[in-house]
Amino acid sequence: MAFLSILVSALLLLLPSRGSSAVAAAAAFASGSAAIGEGGAGEEDFSEALLLKPLPDRKVLAHFHFETGAPETPSYGRHHRLFPKSIAQLVKKFHIQEMELSFTQGRWNYESWGGFEPIASSNAKPPGVELWAVFDVPPDDVDASWKNLTHSLSGLFCASINFLESSTAYAAPEWSFRPGPGSLRYGTLPREAVCTENLTPWLKLLPCRDKAGISSLMDRPSIYRGFYHSQRLRLRSVKTSSDGTHSSIILEQTLTVVLHPNIQKTSTVNYGENKLQPSWSMSSLFGRKIGGTCLLAKSSNVYLQLDWDLVRELKHLQNGNQELGVESIMEESFLSNPAFVLSDEPDKVINEVNSRSEGSSAILYEFSVRKHSDLGPFDLGFTWKTPIVWSCPQLPLRVSRFLMGSGNERGAIAISLRSTRVREGLTNAQAMGESCKLDVNVFQVVPWYIKVYFHTMKVFVDGKPIAVSDIIEKIHVSPSEDKVSPGVLEMILKLPCSVDSAGFTLEFDKGFLHIDEYPPDANQGFDIPPAVITFPNFHVKMHFGEDNSSKQSAVLSRFEDNIPVRSYTEVLLVPLTTPDFSMPYNVITITCTVFALYFGSLLNVLRRRVNEEERFLKSKDKRSSPLSRLRSKLSTKLGGKPVVTSQSSARSSSFISLKLILKIILVAGIAIAWQYFSE
C-alpha cells in the first residue's frame, strides 16, 4: 500500500473569522448534552458471562454469553458506541424483528448432556448452519428481504449462507417452529464446515473482541478440539417501555462448547481414580486464564452450575456422612464439602427456587471477574474428592430419526419417539385428569429431490399401528415442487402420557437432479435437514429468588425466560443415484452415431442400383484376380448353392432382405414382450 500521505500542515485554517457561528455551535452543544443526560436510560450496554458446568460423562460444558443492547433512536444504524455497526445496519436495512444464526460442529448428546434445561433448549443446534429470521415487512417482501439477508450474512461471517437464498433451501413454517404469527423464514445448511474463519468475524462484533475479559479464554485449538461447538448469534427487539413506543435491539452472542478436561496425573495410583470424575480448571480446559476484565462490560461474571441431580447426590452424600448439615453446599463453608473443592471462593451462591423436580434445586456459584482478576489471572479450578454418578434432566421423549429401505429408487423416513420415563412425577400428576395428553410438535423440511408421499404416513404407538387421525391434532403439509420449493411437514401429535414409544414413517421416492444441480462430491450423499421437535407443554424456566442477581446478569435472565423444550434430530444422509458426469457427452456421441448410421444407410438404399452394381461386379469377375475367384468358390462351397444368374440373385437378395426384416421384427417383438411380462 503506497499511502500518499500528506500532512495537513498549517491547519489554522478553517474559519479564523467565524467567531459568531462557533459560539452558537458551542451553545447548542451544551443544550444537546444536557438533553442526552436526562434521557440517559436508553444507553447502549454490554455484558458478558461464562457458565461452566460439569457433565455426567466426565466432560465440562462452557457456555459464553455476551449481550449487547441498543435502544432504537433516530441515529440507530448510523452512530454506535458499543453495538456493532454492521449488525445494526443489517437490522435497519432488512427490518429484522428477530433473527438467529448458529454455526455448529458436533452433535448435542441429549442423553448425557441433558435436554430439559435452558442451555440445551436454546443452544443445542443442528450441525452446520441454521438461520431463521422474522421480518417486519409486508408479506410480499419477506422473501426478498430473506435473500438479501442471506447474502449479507454470508459476507459478514465468511460462510456459504448465501446458499440459503434459493427457494428450494428455505421454508416458511407457520406454527410448528415458533409459536406466534410473523413472517418467519427458516433454513439450514447441514454440511457447512465451521471453523475459525466463522469465529473471528463473530468475535469482531464484541467491543473487546478477544483482547480482554472472558472472551480472552477462547483459545482456538482448545475450543475446536471439543466434542461440541456451537456459536450462535441472536437478535431480538424488545419493547422497553410499557406503552410500546420505545424498543431496543438486543444482540445475544453465545458460544457453547463441550470439552474434555485434560486428565492430570495428580497423585499416585488411586484405586478409585477411574471412577472419580476428572478435575479441571480454566487453564486445563482452555489453556488460558482470564487476565483482566473487559472494562466496557456492565457485568462480567463466571458461573459454576451444579445440576439438580448432582445437588441431590451431594445432599445424599452429606446425609450419609452425617458430618455436615444439609445446607452446607449452599453456605460459605462449601470449601470443606466432601465432594469437591473450588480453587476460589465464590462471591455469591444463587439457589434456584420453585424447582421443578422435588427435593433438589440447581445451584449456581457466581464469581466476579473483576474481583478475582485483581491480584492475578483468574483461574477457577474444580477438584473432585469423591466419585459421584448423576444424570442430567432428560427430555420427555427421546427422538431419533432414521432411514428405511434400500436401493436408489425409494425409501422411507422414520421418526421414533421413546419415553425416557423421567417425567414420572409429572405424568402421574397429570394422569389425575381425564385425558392426559402429551403434545409433540414436529417440523420437518425435506428437499424437493426427496419426494415424500405424505399420504403414506403410518403411525405406531407402542408398536401397534393406529389411525393417523386418532393421534394427530393438527397437520399442515406443503408438498415439494420440483426445483421450486422444499416439502414442509408441520404437525402436532397428541400422545397419551403413558406412551412407551411412538413413531411414524413416511415413504419417499428419490428424484433425479439435473446434471448441474449436483453438488461437488455428489457421491457422498445428500443431507436431509434435522426435524425440529418441540414439546409445547413443557417449558424450561429456572427461577432465582434474589431478583437483583438475575437482573444483573444477562445469562441468568435468559434462564428465567419461558422457553419451550426443543430438540433436533440427527441429520440424515440419503444416497441418490449419481450419474457418471461424462455421461451427457457419451449419450450425445452414441445417439449421433446411431442417427448417422441410419441416415447413411437410408441414403444408400435410396441411391444404389443393385442390378447395375452386380453386373459391374460380374464383369469385373471375368477379369478378376485369383483371390476373388477363390472367394467366390469358397462362398459357393460353404453356401452349398450354385452360382446363380444375376437376375435370380437379385430376386433372392430382395427376398432375403424381406426375410431378414421379418426376423428382426420377430426378435424385437420377443424382446418387447419379455420386457413387458418381466415388469
Add this chain to the structure above:
Amino acid sequence: MAEIAESSDTSPDHPAPKSDRREEFDPETMRRTKPGAKRLVLTLSVLVSFLIGFPLLWKSVEIYRAPLLFDDIDSLSKRMESEPLQFPCNFRAVFVGFDFGSEDFDRADDLKSSIANRMDGFVSGTSQCGTCSSNYSVSVVMESNSHCVQSRGGRRSCPYQCGAISSVDFASDDESIDGSLERVLGGECSGLAGKVYTVVVVNEDAGDKAVIGKYRHAWIVGRTQEEKAVENIAEIFVKVFSNGGKEEGLIHGEFMPVGADGRIVLSFNLLNTDPQDWIYDWDFNTIEEHMLSPLVEALGPIANITVESQVLYHTPKSCYASWDDELKSFILNTGDLPFFVNSNEWHLDTSTAAGGRSKVLQLVLYIPSAKECPLNLQLPNREISKANGYISPMWGGVVVWNPKNCLQDPEKYPTWHKISPQDLQKIFEVFVAQIRQLIGLKSDNLFIGTSGRSIMLASEKGFTEWELDALTRQHTCFNLRSCATTLSSLSRLVQSLPRMIIKDEIGKQVKLSMEAAKQAESDASHGIYDAAAVSSRQSRALAEDAFFHPSIMSISYYSFEHCFAVYSPFFLPVSLHVVLAALREWKRYQRENKKYFAWKAREDAS
C-alpha cells in the same frame, strides 16, 4: 424402390436381343435412353437441404448479443480525449473610483481586452478538464459617483445595475463586505449561464488587500494602478474562480472519492487504543447536526453523502513512536505514516447500508494509550503538525487527539469520559479540512499568486460557492471521462469475445448511459452546472452498471470447441455420406449422359 428405379433406368440387359440387329452397339460405351435423373435429384436435394439447413442450425446455436452502439462509444471517447469538456464562464470586473469620462466606452473595452489577454497568458499551456479555459466572456464596468460605463459586446445574460455598488462600505470588516456585496451582485441572475464571477476593484485609501469572498466575488481595495489591477483580476479569474484555487498537481480530479453510484459514506471512527487506560466517547449526534449536515448539504450536487460513526476499542497502531525529550512527547515522522493504519485490529467495516459501489471514506480519531501519550506527528521540516493528522487519498484521514491528563497515571478502573464540545469542535474542523483535501480543494486561507496574495474567506458550510462551482465542473468532467473509458473498454471487451452472451439489459444500459452523457455535454455547454453534474453522474453509474453486469462476469462456456464436439458425431459421418453420394451420382449421370449422346450421335449420323 429398386424395382421402380430399374424400370425407369434402362438397363443394358433388355436391349440385348437388339444388339444382333446392330452389332456396333456397345453397351459399355453407349445407351439408347436418356439416363434417369431421379437418383441424382434425390441425392442433390438432400445435399441442398443440408446446405440450406446449415445456416438455420448455425442461427439456432448462435448466442444472443444485444447490439451495442460501438460507433457512438468510439466517438464519445475520442471526443473526451481530444477536447476536454469546457464550461462557459462569465467574468465581470467592476472598477470603482477610477477617473474616466461619462462616454468612455473605449477605455472599458480596452480594459476588457487587456484582462482577456492576461487571462490567456495564465490559461496557456494547460487546458485542464472542467475549467473554463478559453470558453469565457469578460465584461468590464467602470463606475464612479456620477456615472457608469460598461464594455460592449459579450454575453448579456445578466446586466449589471449601475450605482448599486456604492452602498457597500469597503471600510468595514471582510465578513460584512462579503455579505453586502452578495446582496448587491448576487441573486437576481437566473439565466441559463447565470453565474457571473465578479471582481470589484476599489480605488480608495485603505489598507491594500485582496479578499476572495464566500460567494462568487472578490474585491481589491487600495490605491492601485490599473495595470496592476488588471494583472490581479486576471489571475483571480483564472486561478481561483476557474480552477478552484488549486495548485497544479496536488490532487487530480481523477482522484475525486465519489463512488460509481454517486455516493460517499463518511465513516467516522473513534479509536480507544487501550480502554484499560481511558475510555473516551463523543457526542456525535450534536456534532453531526451542527458541523456535518451543512457540509453534506453543500456537497449535494456532487455526491449523495451519508454519515455514520462507531467507537472501537483495543486498536493499537501498527508502528512505533519514539520519545522525544525536547518536545516531551512521542513523535511519529512522515515516513512512519504509511504503517500507522493497522488493518488487522482496526475493524473499520465497510458499511452494509451503503452497498453497491459507494465510496467509503474512513475518518479516524485516534486516542493514544497511556504508554504513547502525548503522540504527535512531525512534519518533514521537523516541526510538529498543528492539526496532528494526515490524509491518505481515496482512503480517508486520521487525526490523533491527546487527552489532557495524558501524563498523569491512569486510574485503575477508568470511567467513561466525553470529549468536551470545544475539543470536538476543533477535531471536526480538522476533519472538515481533511474532507476538503480528499475532495481536492486546498485547506488554506491564503491564496498566493504571482501578483500578490489574497485572503480567502471560509464558509460555515466548509465550501464556498465558487469552490463548489469548480468542484461541480471537475466532477462532471471526471464523470464523463470515466463513463467514456468504461464504455470503450466494454466495447473492446465485447468485440474481442465473439461468443459472449450480451443481454438486452446491457444494451439498454449502454444506450441510456450514452444518452445521459450527451445530455451532460449539452448542459455543460450551456453552463447549467447542476444538471450537467447530475446527468454525468447518471451516465457514469449506468456505464459501470453495464460493465459490471453479472451476466458479463460469467463468460459463457459455450465455446466453439464445445459446439464442434456436440455436433460433429452426427454431422461428420452424415455429411460424408451425403457429399459422396451426390458426387458419385453426379459422375454416373455424366458418364451415362455421355453414353447416350454417343449413341445419339451415331444414330443421327446413320
